[in-house]
Amino acid sequence: MSFVNIKNMTVRYDEFIAVHTMNLQIPPGEVFGFIGPNGAGKSTTMKVLATLLKPQIGKVFLDGIDVLREPKKIRSIIGYMPDAFGVYDDLSVQEYLHFFAAAYRIGWSQRKKLVDDLLALTDLTKKKYSQVDSLSRGMKQRLGIARVLLHDPKFLILDEPASGLDPRARIEMRELLKELRNMGKTIMISSHILSELSELCTRIGIIEAGKIVAEGSLEEIYTQLGVEKIIHTQILNYDDDLQVKIAAIPGVASVQKEQNRVEIHIKEQELKPEELLENLISLKACVRMFQPGAIDLETVFMKLTEGKTA
Numbered sequence: 001m002s003f004v005n006i007k008n009m010t011v012r013y014d015e016f017i018a019v020h021t022m023n024l025q026i027p028p029g030e031v032f033g034f035i036g037p038n039g040a041g042k043s044t045t046m047k048v049l050a051t052l053l054k055p056q057i058g059k060v061f062l063d064g065i066d067v068l069r070e071p072k073k074i075r076s077i078i079g080y081m082p083d084a085f086g087v088y089d090d091l092s093v094q095e096y097l098h099f100f101a102a103a104y105r106i107g108w109s110q111r112k113k114l115v116d117d118l119l120a121l122t123d124l125t126k127k128k129y130s131q132v133d134s135l136s137r138g139m140k141q142r143l144g145i146a147r148v149l150l151h152d153p154k155f156l157i158l159d160e161p162a163s164g165l166d167p168r169a170r171i172e173m174r175e176l177l178k179e180l181r182n183m184g185k186t187i188m189i190s191s192h193i194l195s196e197l198s199e200l201c202t203r204i205g206i207i208e209a210g211k212i213v214a215e216g217s218l219e220e221i222y223t224q225l226g227v228e229k230i231i232h233t234q235i236l237n238y239d240d241d242l243q244v245k246i247a248a249i250p251g252v253a254s255v256q257k258e259q260n261r262v263e264i265h266i267k268e269q270e271l272k273p274e275e276l277l278e279n280l281i282s283l284k285a286c287v288r289m290f291q292p293g294a295i296d297l298e299t300v301f302m303k304l305t306e307g308k309t310a
């Protein structure tokens with residue numbers, strides 16, 4: 001059964017349709033990357049899942065619970081981090097977490113260990129007594145994640161957790177999200193930072209102008225769109241003759257000689273990388289390196305949204 005189940009959902013702000021007849025299912029344990037240009041409807045969808053907004057049409061279920069009918073039950077199983085959140089500047093890091101733990105009615109005896117554990121998980125133990133407003137943006141984001149974990153929710157809704165972070169803070173955020181994934185949480189993350197999501201997410205949904213335009217594992221989206229995959233190779237006996245033979249393999253789109261390597265573009269729905277390698281060996285190519293490139297999500301995204309990125 002899907003953990004997230006959105007059926008025919010339409011959300012309007014007055015006359016403006018922000019989300020249009022959306023259908024979306026996310027199985028439990030997935031890290032779902034929600035990608036789309038500015039104004040596509042990501043935050044709106046997330047607010048519905050977080051019980052903060054009601055759609056005009058459609059049904060929404062989380063873990064089998066009706067989000068529109070039983071918002072209180074939903075709030076106990078979700079952790080929602082909006083794209084902009086306040087941090088009560090006058091508090092220390094631990095006071096901040098204790099404050100929210102109390103709001104969740106977590107007893108004092110449990111609270112101390114819980115706060116310490118979450119500070120360790122989010123790598124903020126050293127900042128325990130620091131004022132919240134003295135934290136860097138990356139630390140504030142991690143504190144925001146610690147906060148939404150206090151009641152041990154099954155489902156995390158993280159709206160742009162990596163936005164505005166420098167490269168180092170992004171890597172730290174990515175490591176934290178990997179840990180949460182390993183803890184078995186189902187996670188929905190929105191982002192513009194496509195390459196970040198491709199490493200982290202098990203599924204991707206691309207939304208544009210309120211509609212999901214592609215959804216599935218990265219490989220599925222990639223194949224669905226017929227995007228070419230690049231295989232980086234080093235072939236010691238590469239010459240014009242071999243180039244012609246490689247280019248003639250069914251499923252090879254093009255062969256390009258770069259400085260010290262040969263780039264072979266393949267149509268993955270016709271030819272898998274391992275099949276290409278078999279073909280190269282039977283052509284007596286002396287293959288020293290064979291490296292399928294990472295999925296180029298940027299290309300997929302641009303293709304789907306026709307370059308209308310933010």
Ligand SMILES: Nc1ncnc2c1ncn2[C@@H]1O[C@H](COP(=O)(O)OP(=O)(O)OP(=O)(O)O)[C@@H](O)[C@H]1O
Nearest residue numbers: 013016018036037038039040041042043044045083
């Ligand atoms: N409260 C509101 N009243 C009217 N229109 C709104 C409101 N909130 C959002 N919108 C509009 O709905 C559309 C979808 O907004 P939403 O915030 O869901 O997009 P988004 O994909 O999260 O974009 P971003 O990446 O910029 O946050 C946008 O055109 C936005 O201007």
